[in-house]
Amino acid sequence: MGPKRCAVASEESLMRIFTVPEAPGSTLSKIEQEISHNLAGFLNENIAAVEKPLHEIEKDFQSASIPEEPTFVSDYAQDIMEQLVAHSVHTASPSFIGHMTSALPHFLLPLSKLMVGLNQNLVKIETSKAFTPLERQVLGMMHHLTYGQSETFYQKWMHSAKNALGAFCSGGTVANITALWIARNRLLKADGDFKGISSQGMFAAMMHYGYKGLAVLVSERGHYSLGKAADVLGIGRDNFIAIGTDKNNKVDMVAMREKALELESQGIKVMAIVGVAGTTETGNIDPLNDMAQLCEELNCHFHVDAAWGGATLLSNTYRHLLSGIEKADSVTIDAHKQMYVPMGAGIVLFKDPAATDVIEHHAEYILRKGSKDLGSHTLEGSRPGMAMLVHACLQVIGRKGYEMLIDQSIEKAQYFADLITKQEDFELISQPELCLLTYRYVPKAIKGALEHADEQEKLDIYAALNRLTASMQKRQRETGRSFVSRTRLTPEQYDNQPTVVFRVVLANPLTSYQMLNDILEEQREMAQHDPIMKKYLSKYL
Amino acid sequence: MGPKRCAVASEESLMRIFTVPEAPGSTLSKIEQEISHNLAGFLNENIAAVEKPLHEIEKDFQSASIPEEPTFVSDYAQDIMEQLVAHSVHTASPSFIGHMTSALPHFLLPLSKLMVGLNQNLVKIETSKAFTPLERQVLGMMHHLTYGQSETFYQKWMHSAKNALGAFCSGGTVANITALWIARNRLLKADGDFKGISSQGMFAAMMHYGYKGLAVLVSERGHYSLGKAADVLGIGRDNFIAIGTDKNNKVDMVAMREKALELESQGIKVMAIVGVAGTTETGNIDPLNDMAQLCEELNCHFHVDAAWGGATLLSNTYRHLLSGIEKADSVTIDAHKQMYVPMGAGIVLFKDPAATDVIEHHAEYILRKGSKDLGSHTLEGSRPGMAMLVHACLQVIGRKGYEMLIDQSIEKAQYFADLITKQEDFELISQPELCLLTYRYVPKAIKGALEHADEQEKLDIYAALNRLTASMQKRQRETGRSFVSRTRLTPEQYDNQPTVVFRVVLANPLTSYQMLNDILEEQREMAQHDPIMKKYLSKYL
Known part of the structure; x- marks a missing residue:
């Protein structure tokens, strides 16, 4: 410029x-x-x-x-x-249904300006004052939503200098890293002469405890930030073990248990199991109760990554879908996803208010011992007052308001799933459990051809459909009327072969049923003129 | 509520x-x-x-x-x-000179609102579009400011899909962690059968390379976030070795070299040396050229934490103070400190555009290989478009505008230092090198008493002065007219004993010389009525 x-x-x-x-x-x-x-x-x-x-x-x-x-x-x-x-990118557009950003409530705009104008730094009381108790209250509210402890519990812990019910983070990645950092440091804690991994590092910790390795188990649908966490924390991406999922994209508990026992028999300690409550690609929720049970047997940390799906707890209609989350040692929820807060509001919650002891830190000029400075147990240092925006939404929308929004989103996804199923030339790939689903365009003739195709023909058609889906998604984005995203799954109906699909997230309250109809129309129209269609698939039509 | x-x-x-x-x-x-x-x-x-x-x-x-x-x-x-x-907290107040937050340029308020209204997510092009090249340009500009490479260099690398000249972060802590994450992964890289620490973790890496331990060396004035980085990255806080400083709070290079050689002779690999360019407590800059030299000898990563002082590079008058920073492998600069951007704009720069190779990551639905998605080499995932605010400041203030602001701040600090030195009842503890200084209130009679005091009396007076300083700082904050912060140093003139001091940062352009005079007056007045003064020090008066 x-x-x-x-x-x-x-x-x-x-x-x-x-x-x-x-x-x-x-x-x-x-x-x-x-x-x-x-x-x-x-x-x-x-x-x-x-x-x-x-x-x-x-x-x-x-x-x-x-x-x-x-x-x-x-x-x-x-x-x-x-x-x-x-x-x-018009992320607030009601036809922009490809990612997790949505329209924002209008009152957040002036409030954001107020937040910037006040320019508080939440790392310490001296630069944030009332923002510190406010953030602690928001963490308390989200903790209560998740764990439902008694009033006495919150009166005791919410504003306690020594404790934290959670931590505000810039996003779900830092939240997940924080949770696994705590899991790691609790496992490899001080013991006898050993001063703990925090002081002495991973190598000394492994020598002291005599483990041959550490592992974290998660569904193959786990978010890529978990791999980053494994890397950063010195665990290693290869030790972040992806377990297969069933046809509903939920982790296979038999396989997970077998793997866990196999690892432990090899002297490899399962440090944590991560449950996914709303996978990024399909929106499904792992069997959290079963996972909690396995974690108890293994005596390992249970983390639930509910960055996207966690807001469902606000709906009494659907919160049962996340049953078992209250057994997790830590939970990630992003307020900037289904809680309609602008980018930059990740939250990690800890069941045990003393969980952060193993990552506590102090400095001479701030975070002095006994202070209520939030920075003594966050991965980040200086941070803005984003908690205010979450606080505002919780008050102005209220739990019942959120319930309406969430219920509407889920019902909209069910409507869209039904709509897709009714089309001869579309195919639903993953049923929505929350408000996220995947599908693709497959003309009726191709569906027919697949029924009679031999092995090689099938693979050829699969490859062509993948290219077609990617091409259509790209062109739809470029045309700018609407936007769906795409990902690659391995669904049963495609013989578990890599399958490119459209992915939609229906959290924007302004997305109408008519728009969903229009999007299919637009895609159908686009497919007719797609060069991939002409080149590779016209012979089957 | x-x-x-x-x-x-x-x-x-x-x-x-x-x-x-x-x-x-x-x-x-x-x-x-x-x-x-x-x-x-x-x-x-x-x-x-x-x-x-x-x-x-x-x-x-x-x-x-x-x-x-x-x-x-x-x-x-x-x-x-x-x-x-x-x-x-009135962080923008010109009498609030205790921390690194300052007044904001007014045009940032409407721009912040625009940023929130657009609600872009910088993790990927699909949710940020033009914000991605904009962020890459800001990183390029900051890289150019720091490393001054040729135009060809920036034309080649700035918008390259495979590379990154730096990363935007929520703050300096994530910036420092990112830099040391890269340093760690480059040191413990793939080698023969070993797939690298990123894949196999710290334990396997140490077994493969046969190091007995890793160490990072930094001045005792290093920021506490570095300790957190050591913890998170599995290096261990004890292996983050604090080296003593000279009377100007700059790291003692003789001691650092000795320590490095001692460690290496024990089979402990020095993974990185961190230079501090503007210590948080005293604002001094380490001898960066000498540190670069030592890093070259040791073949280790050289990181410079210029979170606070980095903006000085914008002043041609004072940028020579940071000479040697261009030799660093990575540099942290916080735009929300001396660049007058609101909270949440940390930056880490990499000398080598391929540095991020060792932390690169991909996922099926975003960050696909070959994409220019910024999220493939950031520690964080979803992130807001804060780069826009930095971009705006660089354009609207311009380099020369920043130079004026920075020069004024440094001159203001020099003025305040002289003013303090002239007072009979104050004492300058650290000379400002940039716009940060420390001092304390010490009545003339106490200065006299100290000259003749025996060892025990001295320690008693030191303890009383520490309590007095802390008490005054707390009361001044509570009174609300002005604010200075405090920290604890070990200055020569107090026999290297722990010494509580007032700490001021003079970056607010609206702080006048008169206000500095007033702050001393207020403190002098406060001291007369301080209970600590009466109880422990009146006998010397």
């Missing part, structure tokens, strides 16, 4: 940006007013519908030199409207 | 929060307008001057039950003004 006019760096103009607010008629103020008065309209009008190729967009972001001279705010605002906003 | 009136959860009211903006006359809109028109006034008027005790504030955040029924936004807005905003 290049400034159109050169402002001049002077002390006076510099002071102005810290003291004089944007004038009401300025470009940036006008943009802000549009956002305030009609966010959906602003996004619809300013985000270009048709996708510009990435290499074209990159041309506006080529210079690696920081400009010497300042730019006028109005010029900058103009530039980013054209070069950035126009080519951003 | 309790709602005053109960709203009713209905489908209609729920849809309204997603579709109908806040009415211009609503409580929340009025709050927002105040913030827009006069942020400083809003903060001054709404944040209570006199501190309310934490246990009093906690009373408003007691319930662990999520309210069943929704609350009206206007009621909620009213509540948080009284219960949260009133008891937050």
